[in-house]
Amino acid sequence: MAGAKFVQKDAYGMILDAIDTGLYKPGDRLVESELAERFGVSRTPVREALQRLETQSLLERDGRSLIVASLDHNQLAELYVVRCELEGLAARLAARHATAEEVRVLGDMIVEDRALMPDPNALARANRRFHRQIHLASHNRFLVQQLDLVYRSMALMATTSLAVEGRSETALSEHQQIVDAIGARDEDAADASLRSHISNAFVQRLKQDAQKPVAP
Template sequence: MQKDAYTLILEAIDTGLYRPGDRLVESELADRFGVSRTPIREALQRLETQSLLARDGRSLIVASLDHNQLSELYVVRSELEGLAARLAARHATREEVDVLKDMVAEDRVLVNDPVALSRANRRFHKQIHLASHNRYLVQQLDLVHRTMALMATTSLAAEGRGEGALSEHAAIVDAIEKRDEDRAYAALKTHISKAFTTRLKQDSLSNI
């Protein structure tokens, strides 16, 4: 299925092709993606409405998150992800649990590749969202994760964070498999909290 202009630009931001502060020009985007300028213009307007793009004079640039926005985002993400884990513990099918277990096992080979591990991490979280079997929660988490794309670096690049994250993933899946809703909720919230702590440390070092 052919991707629309909105999805193409969003994926370009998500993969780091365009980073916070980069200027997005209609004609250049149309040439890059082989799409006419009208759908590009509509996609840019939609991304601006979602606060993924910001105005810099007459130009549109990829937005960046300040400290307060980052904190607010992680508060919301923590609660929504925790709820997704709780509902997954209640509703996930045997097959969905097996997929999560396979992901944890297979992702261990990526521990020294932060970029690949970051992609795998997004797949893992998305699978938990789907296993919650709540379409409205999935929609809200999609919006949160789109905003996460505005972070220039991944917390998984920090030394030792990859191993820690995978251990946390294993604990989350174990709780979901055992249908322990409270433990699944707590394990995923702890996972997000540790990721946030790591990111704050990264930011403090980059500001020295």
């Protein structure tokens, strides 16, 4: 029984990672047999994983099929409101509780991420790691859990705002401001810097959506 539970968890994690990394994008159909073959597991844990993902609203029904869900304009706005509030709190708590080593790791991440600027998708993955490091530096497990849920929903965004010309350099500069505030133990500045960073990302996201062709 313990082995079966492990496989089930693994199937869920692999499908979730595939959505998060863009292997499956919003609107893509997920077929139980194809997933089982791709990930080398039986169909039962895949079926249970799909049911779990549907319950979490990461998948939705299209007739009898399951497809990767997408976020409409209102859902996107709601997600960014929650993200802004929770991440601002995480930065504030990180300024209060982060160890010197955690602050150093955040600074090192920014230096390393500059090498990824030509690749928006790689930088987007590094960006998620950077933000999660701030979440962990808050030293509040309940906040980290809630932010994990928020970032799970963010996987439903088909593109990254870091693909907008000039956004990568600006985003890394904003990251540095956040880390400087955390390192200075300035809770207000850390909170404000991270909220501003999220707001700027949301503006870029809205601009991207506005450029999409409108269906006749």
